[in-house]
Amino acid sequence: MTKASQFVMVHVGQSIEAQRNLVHGIETRSWGFPESKAEYEGAQPRFAVLATGASPRVQLEQWLTGTATLYLFEVRKGFYTGHAPHWPDEEAEMRVKYPLRFGIEPLAVLHDVPLGPEGPLTEAGSDAIRRSGTDRGMGKLVDMPVLPLLDLAGIPVAADEPENVPLDKSPGFTGDQVEGKRKPQRRRRGAGYISDPKKRKAIELHAEDMAVAHYEAEGWLVDRLGKPYDLRCTRGTEERHVEVKGTTGAPTSVELTINEVLHARDKETTVDLYVVSDITLDTHTYATSGGEVSHYLDWEPAEQDLRPRRYEYRLPLTSD
Numbered sequence: 001m002t003k004a005s006q007f008v009m010v011h012v013g014q015s016i017e018a019q020r021n022l023v024h025g026i027e028t029r030s031w032g033f034p035e036s037k038a039e040y041e042g043a044q045p046r047f048a049v050l051a052t053g054a055s056p057r058v059q060l061e062q063w064l065t066g067t068a069t070l071y072l073f074e075v076r077k078g079f080y081t082g083h084a085p086h087w088p089d090e091e092a093e094m095r096v097k098y099p100l101r102f103g104i105e106p107l108a109v110l111h112d113v114p115l116g117p118e119g120p121l122t123e124a125g126s127d128a129i130r131r132s133g134t135d136r137g138m139g140k141l142v143d144m145p146v147l148p149l150l151d152l153a154g155i156p157v158a159a160d161e162p163e164n165v166p167l168d169k170s171p172g173f174t175g176d177q178v179e180g181k182r183k184p185q186r187r188r189r190g191a192g193y194i195s196d197p198k199k200r201k202a203i204e205l206h207a208e209d210m211a212v213a214h215y216e217a218e219g220w221l222v223d224r225l226g227k228p229y230d231l232r233c234t235r236g237t238e239e240r241h242v243e244v245k246g247t248t249g250a251p252t253s254v255e256l257t258i259n260e261v262l263h264a265r266d267k268e269t270t271v272d273l274y275v276v277s278d279i280t281l282d283t284h285t286y287a288t289s290g291g292e293v294s295h296y297l298d299w300e301p302a303e304q305d306l307r308p309r310r311y312e313y314r315l316p317l318t319s320d
Contacts, residue, residue: 002145003145003147003160003162004143004144004145005047005144005146005163006043006044006047006142006143007045007048007125007141007142007143007146008047008048008049008075008102009048009049009051009129009139009140009141010031010048010049010050010132010137010138010139010140011051011052011129011132011137012050012052012137013133013137014052017088018052018137019052019178020088020089022050022071022175022178023175023176024086025050025087026106026173026174026178027174027175028086028247028249029103029106029249029252030086030101030102030103030104030252031048031101031102031104032086032098032100033098033100033101033137033138033139034136034138035099035100035138037138040079040139040141043078044078045078045102046074046075046146046163047072047073047074048074048075048102049070049071049073049121049125049129049149050070051069051070051071052068052071053067053068053069054066054067054068055133056129056131057133058130060127063115063126063127063130064116064117064123064126065116066114066116067113067114067115067119068115068129069109069110069112069113069179070109070110070149071106071110071173072108072110072149073104073105073106074104074107074165075103075105076105076252077103077250078102079102080100080101080102080250081100082098082101084278084279084281084290085280085283086098086101086249091281094282094283094284101250102250103250103251103252104250105167105252106172106174107155107165107170107171107172108149108153108154108172109173109177110149110152110153111179113152115129120148120152121144122144122145128140146162147159147162150165155169155170155171166304167304167305167307168305168307168308170307172307202281202288203246203247203248203279203281203288204244206246207244207245207246207279207291208224208230208231208244210276210291211231211244211276212231214295215231215233215240215242218235220233220235220240221233221234228259229241229242229243229260229263230243230244239270240270240271241269241271242271243260243264243271243274243299244274244275244276245273245275245276246276246277246279246291247275247276247277247278247279248278248280248281251294254273254275261301264299264300264301265300265301270298271298271299271300272295272297272298272299273299274293274295274296275295276292276293277291277292278290278291278292279291
């Protein structure tokens with residue numbers, strides 16, 4: 001019998017605002033709803049599907065004859081309450097509109113997926129997307145096998161452990177791959193990348209200030225280096241190097257350079273990873289506050305948790 005996993009199924013509309021939020025959610029690894037519901041309490045979804053391109057305001061029989069684009073995610077951070085404006089419309093209004101949030105890691109985007117029995121979704125899973133679309137995009141929980149979706153995406157997993165998805169074997173996707181009819185013309189770059197350099201710097205500095213305060217409170221002498229790593233901490237004969245990351249979104253994944261990975265794997269050094277998520281940022285003054293800390297001591301990134309985004313290509317010695 002195929003193992004079932006808990007999914008949160010979401011319908012994303014085709015409005016410019018909805019598509020802009022979809023792009024931002026993909027890039028910052030976060031999604032959210034305007035309120036909580038009883039069914040979310042105690043829920044621990046392992047995967048999420050954000051679906052777009054099909055109108056939900058039809059009867060189930062008609063819905064099952066259609067197709068949609070499915071954005072498949074692994075849920076890496078369960079439901080939590082966000083305190084910082086995060087999505088573009090939240091930042092524009094400087095208020096939290098989607099306080100109930102969860103962290104998502106992109107696995108694959110699937111185009112023109114049949115919503116009926118010939119597709120990878122169960123009828124209950126497909127209908128959950130439709131019901132989400134008629135309920136302001138509120139997520140609907142459903143249990144169904146993930147293996148058909150992973151097979152369709154070409155992601156190899158062990159049949160008896162389908163929830164153990166290796167990141168380095170999944171294609172992933174970025175906000176640039178959103179293909180809605182009214183996709184906002186907004187270019188981004190990589191996971192969690194922030195195009196506004198002042199905003200990016202404010203978030204980085206806030207996270208670094210929190211990290212410095214933490215280590216100094218534990219008796220470490222802290223030097224801010226920036227490169228080749230962020231902090232050098234010494235206490236007597238002890239020495240630790242610290243990589244610091246900050247985001248207004250969920251603690252799901254962070255961008256690493258190849259040098260940061262190699263440094264963390266260096267057996268001659270001890271490296272910690274200090275991540276501050278859900279940082280509140282005033283987009284007018286760039287003032288920052290708050291944040292939730294994820295702290296990883298003696299950190300060494302495993303290969304299955306890394307996804308290469310860029311390659312250096314060595315050209316042939318001769319060309320025509």
